Amino acid sequence: MGLDISLTVNGQPVRRSVSAQRLLITLLREDLGLTGTHPGCDTAQCGACTVLLDGAAVKSCNVLAVQADGAAVTTIEGLATEGGPLHPMQRAFGQHHALQCGYCTPGMVMRAVAMEREGVPAEPDAVCHALAGNLCRCTGYHGIVNATCQGLREMRGATP
Numbered sequence: 001m002g003l004d005i006s007l008t009v010n011g012q013p014v015r016r017s018v019s020a021q022r023l024l025i026t027l028l029r030e031d032l033g034l035t036g037t038h039p040g041c042d043t044a045q046c047g048a049c050t051v052l053l054d055g056a057a058v059k060s061c062n063v064l065a066v067q068a069d070g071a072a073v074t075t076i077e078g079l080a081t082e083g084g085p086l087h088p089m090q091r092a093f094g095q096h097h098a099l100q101c102g103y104c105t106p107g108m109v110m111r112a113v114a115m116e117r118e119g120v121p122a123e124p125d126a127v128c129h130a131l132a133g134n135l136c137r138c139t140g141y142h143g144i145v146n147a148t149c150q151g152l153r154e155m156r157g158a159t160p
C-alpha cells in the first residue's frame with residue numbers, strides 16, 4: 001500500500017502515493033521526469049544526485065520520498081525558467097568552463113547554490129572543503145571551484 005505525500009517541486013505542488021522504500025531521486029526522475037538529477041553511485045558518495053530540500057543540499061539517492069513530505073524540493077530544472085536567464089551559479093559554471101562531460105554538473109551546481117545559505121566564503125579553500133562530497137570523474141575541479149566562487153559572489157550581490 002502506498003503512502004500519500006505532498007510536497008513542492010520547483011515551485012509546483014506535487015501529490016503522490018509512494019512506497020515506503022521509494023527514493024527521492026526515483027520520485028524526481030521516474031515519476032516527475034526531472035532527469036537533470038543524476039544517479040551516480042547510489043551510495044551517497046558522488047553527489048551527482050544533489051538537490052535542495054528546504055534549501056539544504058541533500059543527496060537524493062539517500063533520502064526517502066516520504067522524508068520530503070511537506071517540504072520544498074528544488075532540482076537543477078528549477079533554477080531557471082525555460083527561455084529565461086540562467087541562475088548566477090549556472091552562468092558562472094559556463095563562464096569558467098566548469099564542466100566536461102557534464103554528468104556531475106547538476107549536483108555540483110545545486111551543492112554550490114546551497115553554499116550561499118550556509119555562508120561558505122567565496123574563496124577556493126572554503127569552497128573545496130564544502131565540495132568534498134561531490135565528485136567529478138572528469139576531474140575538472142579547478143574550473144568548478146572558480147565558478148562556485150564567482151557564483152557565490154554574484155548571489156551575494158556582486159556584479160558579474
Ligand code: FES
Nearest residue numbers: 040041042047061
Ligand atoms: S548517486 Fe547519490 S551520491 Fe552518488
Ligand code: FES
Nearest residue numbers: 100104136137138
Ligand atoms: S564534468 Fe564529467 S564528471 Fe564532472
